[in-house]
Amino acid sequence: MKPRPVDVLVVGAGVVGVCSAWFLQQAGARVVLVDQGAVCSGSSHGNAGLIVPSHCVPLAEPAALAQGLRWLFRPDSPFYIKPRLDADLLRWLWRFRRAATAARVERAIPVLRDLHLASRTLYAEFAAAGVDFEYGERGRVLLCDTDQGLAAAVEEGHHMRNAGLEVEELDRAGIARHLGDLPVNCIGGVFYPQDAHLSPARFVHSLAQRARDAGVEIVESAQVLHIGSQERRATVVDTTRGAFQAEQLVLAAGSWSPELAANLGLHLPIQPAKGYSIEIAAPDDTPAVPFMLHEAKVGVTPLGQGRLRFAGTLELAGLDLTINRRRVDAIVQAVPRYVPGWDPAEFVVREIWRGLRPCTPDGLPALGRPHNWDNVVIAAGHAMIGMSLGPVTGRIVAQIVGGQTPDFDLDLLDPDRFG
Ligand SMILES: Cc1cc2nc3c(=O)[nH]c(=O)nc-3n(C[C@H](O)[C@H](O)[C@H](O)COP(=O)(O)OP(=O)(O)OC[C@H]3O[C@@H](n4cnc5c(N)ncnc54)[C@H](O)[C@@H]3O)c2cc1C
Helix, strand or coil: CCCCCEEEECCCCHHHHEEEEEHHHHHHCEEECCCEEEEEECCCCCCCEEECCCCCCCCCHHHHHHHHHHHHCCCCCCECCCCCHHHHHHHHHHEEEEECCCCCCCCHHHHHHHHHHHHHHHHHHHHHHHCCCCCCCEEEEEEECCCHHHHHHHHHHHHHHHHHHCCEEEHHHHHHHHHHHCCCCCEEEECCHHHHHCCHHHHHHHHHHHHHHHHEEECCCCCCEEEECCCCEEEEECCCCEEEEEEEEEECCHHHHHHHHHHCCCCCCCCCEEEEEEEEEECCCCCCCEEECCCCCEEEECCCEEEEEEEEEEEECCCCCCCHHHHHHHHHHHHHHHCCCHHHHHHHHEEEEEEEECCCCCCCCEEEEECCCCEEEEEEEEEHHHHHHHHHHHHHHHHHHCCCCCCCCHHCCCCCCCC
């Protein structure tokens, strides 16, 4: 069968793919967006929905390395590696260790800061344009219940202040100012006023609908099986729902991107890092501001329509979507340690979800055009900040496809940097 010609084929309808399709369409391209499942069926569905300029330290950093080694093989810890002999994982860990240096972190911070802040502005514009995703610009509180945890949070706060972000250190009274009537068990914390939050699936679905209305064709249950190529160009893309001949191809397939990139001889060392969320009916005293149970590494996000979401854990277990009850329980059991009035036995659970964060070994996304390819753009590997960086990534993808110079220096995000 003859492949269908299209201007731009975007693979993957998570936040990155949908935002890319949107900005490409707005720039005048005829776009087809394909996904092997439904729109927003990957990591973008049940994440914590936090927009986090305060997360401009990449995942690969010296403190994460030290803490991670302590937690490494403990199945109920916030960070866990399923013991197995996997050459890709071992190489990934080796690269992570090499990337986790103070010098690299210093170079990455201003890049991530500017991307997060630009993305936050785009979210505010989407909200102002009537895209409905329960957006709140109310900041984010870190709650600490140990001296060591508080010291680490305050130190990171200094770092963020030096990077030009707004940071407030909080005593108990300060915490009460932000979290209202909610009785909490903590010794102090930090507030990041520039952070925001939203309902992630609602955003992706609402924007996908707008994109459809504007002319983007979205094909669900269309798994990309093979990407053909000739010289410097990707040619026919075979999917389970027909073949496409795209002038430009955007790979935005999250944790599944390495296999697709390998069709083009590209090495994208992305490890899926599984995380969980538990959504419950929000207790009456739920604050309007999202907060973090700092030592337990659990995010708590108030969503619209009386929903509350707990999210956390990072588990390197490959492309494995099984739900490990022990890790779900570890998240839920951390809650009463900080919020004694919230008894897990009384939670009305709406959804238990797991997703795979697409993690590169240096903690930075792979974003740009690989140098051996004239019509391919990679937009993958956003790890724990993909929701936050989705809109700005989409805008950059559209700029690259349109032959414009992107608004940002993307050197550190070069998709060829892994060799
Ligand atoms: C527990 C948890 C909490 C998180 N909290 C936050 C947060 O608060 N803030 C934040 O910024 N980030 C957060 N994240 C990270 C965020 O969810 C991800 O970075 C982001 O969703 C990645 O988006 P994506 O579009 O790249 O990938 P995905 O959403 O995974 O989308 C990739 C898509 O590609 C499709 N696909 C794959 N292979 C193929 C193929 N062969 N053919 C066709 N389609 C294919 C998949 O079906 C999928 O829909 C969290 C993640 C987890 C797990």
